[in-house]
Amino acid sequence: MHLTFGLINVLTQKTRKMSTQKFETKAIRQQLNRTPYGEHSSPLFLTSSFVFEDAEHMRASFAEENDQNLYSRFSNPNTTEFIDKVVTMEGAQAGFAFASGMGAVFSTFAALLNSGDHIVSCQSVFGSTHALFTKFFPKWNIETSYFKVDQLETLESLIQPNTKIIYAESPTNPAVDILDLEVLGKLAKKHNLILIIDNCFATPYLQNPIKFGADLVIHSATKLMDGQGRVLGGVTVGNAELMHQIYLFSRNTGPALSPFNAWVLSKSLETLGVRVDRHCKNALKVAKFLEKHPKVSVVKYPFLKSHPQYEIAKKQMRKGGNVVSFEIKGGIKAGQTFLNNIKLCSLSANLGDSRTIVTHPSSTTHSKLSKEDRLEASITDGLIRVSVGLEHHKDIINDLNQALG
Numbered sequence: 001m002h003l004t005f006g007l008i009n010v011l012t013q014k015t016r017k018m019s020t021q022k023f024e025t026k027a028i029r030q031q032l033n034r035t036p037y038g039e040h041s042s043p044l045f046l047t048s049s050f051v052f053e054d055a056e057h058m059r060a061s062f063a064e065e066n067d068q069n070l071y072s073r074f075s076n077p078n079t080t081e082f083i084d085k086v087v088t089m090e091g092a093q094a095g096f097a098f099a100s101g102m103g104a105v106f107s108t109f110a111a112l113l114n115s116g117d118h119i120v121s122c123q124s125v126f127g128s129t130h131a132l133f134t135k136f137f138p139k140w141n142i143e144t145s146y147f148k149v150d151q152l153e154t155l156e157s158l159i160q161p162n163t164k165i166i167y168a169e170s171p172t173n174p175a176v177d178i179l180d181l182e183v184l185g186k187l188a189k190k191h192n193l194i195l196i197i198d199n200c201f202a203t204p205y206l207q208n209p210i211k212f213g214a215d216l217v218i219h220s221a222t223k224l225m226d227g228q229g230r231v232l233g234g235v236t237v238g239n240a241e242l243m244h245q246i247y248l249f250s251r252n253t254g255p256a257l258s259p260f261n262a263w264v265l266s267k268s269l270e271t272l273g274v275r276v277d278r279h280c281k282n283a284l285k286v287a288k289f290l291e292k293h294p295k296v297s298v299v300k301y302p303f304l305k306s307h308p309q310y311e312i313a314k315k316q317m318r319k320g321g322n323v324v325s326f327e328i329k330g331g332i333k334a335g336q337t338f339l340n341n342i343k344l345c346s347l348s349a350n351l352g353d354s355r356t357i358v359t360h361p362s363s364t365t366h367s368k369l370s371k372e373d374r375l376e377a378s379i380t381d382g383l384i385r386v387s388v389g390l391e392h393h394k395d396i397i398n399d400l401n402q403a404l405g
Contacts, residue, residue, distance in 0.1 A: 024273040045077045074251045078262040089204035095237035097257035101220020104234030111249035115141040118163040124172040149177040169198040174361040174385040175378035176300040176325045178309035185213015223352030231261040279322035283388040298327040324386045332381035335360045341403035351387035359385045
C-alpha cells in the first residue's frame with residue numbers, strides 16, 4: 001500500500017495485487033475506485049473541498065486519524081491517482097504532486113533544508129535549478145558546491161560536515177550527459193546524505209533511480225509524462241519519511257497540482273510506454289543522421305556508441321530517451337541561422353511533446369547564466385537541443401537537413 005498522507009488510498013484491491021503485471025498494464029489499470037455511476041474512465045473531481053459526516057469526523061480528519069480528503073490543496077482523488085501511478089512506476093513509497101516541475105524541485109529542497117545546510121550538485125543542471133542554487137538559496141544561508149559531470153571522482157572532496165543533499169539530473173538538460181547513478185547512490189549512503197535525482201528526461205519507463213540508491217526522484221510532468229504540451233505539472237516520489245516532510249511543507253505553502261491537470265496527466269501515463277518507445281526510435285535515427293552531417297561537429301545521444309557515457313547509459317537506461325543535443329559549426333550565429341531555417345519542427349522552450357521541438361539553450365533556456373557557467377555545464381554557443389517528437393522520422397530528418405543547409 002502506498003503512503004498518501006492525510007488522504008484516502010482510493011486504489012482498488014485489484015490494483016494492489018498488480019505487482020506481477022507489466023509497466024504498461026499498471027499504467028492503464030491502476031485507477032480510482034468506481035463511483036456508484038459505474039464509469040469506465042476515472043472521473044474529474046473538480047472540488048476545492050470535501051464534506052464530513054459530523055463534528056467528530058471533521059476533528060479526526062484534521063488530526064489525520066483517518067484518510068479523509070480535506071481540501072484539494074492537500075489532496076484530491078485525481079492527484080492521488082496520478083501520484084500513486086508514479087509511485088508504482090518508480091518503485092517508491094510515497095509521493096506528492098506539484099503545479100510544475102520547478103514547483104517540485106523548489107518544494108523538495110525547501111522542505112528538507114535548513115539555514116546553514118550545504119548541497120553538492122552536478123554542474124550541469126536546468127537553468128532555473130541553477131538559479132535556485134546561486135541566487136535564492138544563498139539568501140537563506142544555503143550554499144551549493146558543483147562537480148563536473150565527467151569528474152565524479154571529485155564529488156567526495158566537496159562533501160562538508162553540513163552537507164545534506166547530493167543532487168543530479170541524468171540525462172542532463174540540455175547537454176544529455178549521463179551520470180552513474182550507482183556511484184552516486186553509494187556515495188550518498190556512505191556519507192548518510194539524501195540523494196535526489198531529476199529523472200525528467202528518462203521517465204520511469206526508461207530509468208528508475210531508486211534502484212541505484214536514490215532517496216527521492218523528481219519529474220517535470222509537463223514533459224514526456226503529459227507528452228502533448230497541454231498542462232504543467234511536477235511530482236516527487238521516494239522515501240516515505242522524507243516525503244512526509246515535503247507533504248507537510250507543501251500543504252501549507254500551496255504548490256499543489258490542480259485536479260484537472262492531475263486527471264490529464266494520469267490519463268497520459270496510460271500511453272507513456274508506447275509513446276516513449278516511438279520517441280526513442282525516432283531520436284536514435286535523428287542522432288545517427290546528425291552524426292554524419294558535415295556541418296555538425298558533435299552529437300550526444302545516450303544510446304549512440306560515440307556518447308562518452310554510453311556504457312553507463314546502457315547499464316541504467318532501457319532506451320536512450322527522446323532528446324538529442326548537437327553542436328553546429330559556426331557558434332551562436334550558425335545556431336540562430338539554423339533555427340530561422342526550421343520549417344516543420346517547432347521553436348519552443350518545452351520538450352517531451354508529440355511535436356519535435358528545436359531549442360538553442362544558450363540564447364533561451366540558459367541565457368541567464370554567464371558564459372562561463374554555461375560552458376561549465378557543457379552548453380556551448382552552438383549547442384542545439386532537439387526534443388524528437390512522434391512525426392515520421394524521415395520528415396523530421398528532412399527538416400533538420402534543409403535547416404542545416
